[in-house]
Amino acid sequence: MQVEEYLDKIAESEGTVHLTLIDPASQTPDQAAEIAHAATLGGTDAIMVGGSTGAGGVLLDQTLLKIKERTDKPTILFPGNASGVSKHADAIFFMSLLNSRDINYITTNQAMGAPVVYKSGIEPISMAYIIVEPGGTVGWVGDAKLIPKRKPELAVAYALAGKYLGMHYTYLEAGSGADSPVTPEMIGAVKHVLGDNKLIVGGGIRDGETAKMCALAGADMIVTGTILEESSNVTAKVEELVSAIKK
Numbered sequence: 258m259q260v261e262e263y264l265d266k267i268a269e270s271e272g273t274v275h276l277t278l279i280d281p282a283s284q285t286p287d288q289a290a291e292i293a294h295a296a297t298l299g300g301t302d303a304i305m306v307g308g309s310t311g312a313g314g315v316l317l318d319q320t321l322l323k324i325k326e327r328t329d330k331p332t333i334l335f336p337g338n339a340s341g342v343s344k345h346a347d348a349i350f351f352m353s354l355l356n357s358r359d360i361n362y363i364t365t366n367q368a369m370g371a372p373v374v375y376k377s378g379i380e381p382i383s384m385a386y387i388i389v390e391p392g393g394t395v396g397w398v399g400d401a402k403l404i405p406k407r408k409p410e411l412a413v414a415y416a417l418a419g420k421y422l423g424m425h426y427t428y429l430e431a432g433s434g435a436d437s438p439v440t441p442e443m444i445g446a447v448k449h450v451l452g453d454n455k456l457i458v459g460g461g462i463r464d465g466e467t468a469k470m471c472a473l474a475g476a477d478m479i480v481t482g483t484i485l486e487e488s489s490n491v492t493a494k495v496e497e498l499v500s501a502i503k504k
């Protein structure tokens with residue numbers, strides 16, 4: 258089964274998908290594999306691999322190879338630029354940062370990365386990437402015109418544009434390590450116009466209660482990265498998140 262179909266099926270049957278984000282720049286490949294293994298035991302559905310800075314090349318390849326030794330869950334690239342593509346992943350979130358001011362993040366990195374994706378045969382999953390306040394490192398690197406937290410209608414406008422451009426997934430991003438995640442009001446308003454198109458929410462989600470709030474508001478998939486990098490018991494933390502968001 259293709260990864261997109263796998264994720265969609267889980268969203269339909271279990272209510273919400275849990276995605277574990279691993280930044281290759283944050284630890285050694287062996288440590289990354291340990292996190293992926295522990296997250297798998299906790300019930301995560303797939304492993305996203307990527308980062309805003311320093312997440313390409315040999316380190317990315319080695320991280321993916323080690324992760325694949327320790328989990329049978331799909332690996333999905335979450336690239337910060339064209340160097341975030343690796344043939345060792347199963348799929349790639351092939352995203353355009355719709356609210357960037359910089360054409361590099363709207364189409365140029367995509368054009369530079371596309372031939373690599375083509376040759377490697379990994380599965381592209383089209384995605385509209387939208388960054389909301391506070392936005393964190395990714396907001397700065399991606400030169401995003403941040404959507405104000407209290408303006409759901411602006412997130413709705415970008416999400417609709419992505420849907421009409423044919424993107425299957427929409428990702429509402431508050432930025433890695435954000436003090437608070439995207440508001441339930443914004444999640445609900447965006448999901449309302451997306452209909453069956455899948456909505457991913459990430460940035461600043463640290464516990465089951467918050468994850469549940471995002472899921473109930475309309476998120477089809479929840480991403481957690483920082484809290485799992487910091488956690489001393491990754492399996493228990495993922496169990497907490499997963500049990501809060503699954504039917």
Ligand SMILES: CC(C)=CCC/C(C)=C/CC/C(C)=C/CC/C(C)=C/COP(=O)(O)OP(=O)(O)O
Binds near residue numbers: 395
């Ligand atoms: C499709 C291709 C080939 C490229 C897309 C390029 C785009 C649109 C990038 C968007 C802007 C960007 C810098 C995204 C990075 C996404 C990401 C991996 C964010 C989270 O990474 P963390 O590592 O958790 O965050 P920090 O780096 O801030 O720690």
Ligand SMILES: O=P(O)(O)OC[C@@H](O)CO
Binds near residue numbers: 458459482
């Ligand atoms: O690191 P956290 O805050 O979990 O954010 C995850 C993801 O949305 C960042 O791109």
Ligand SMILES: [Mg+2]
Binds near residue numbers: 309
């Ligand atoms: Mg990081």
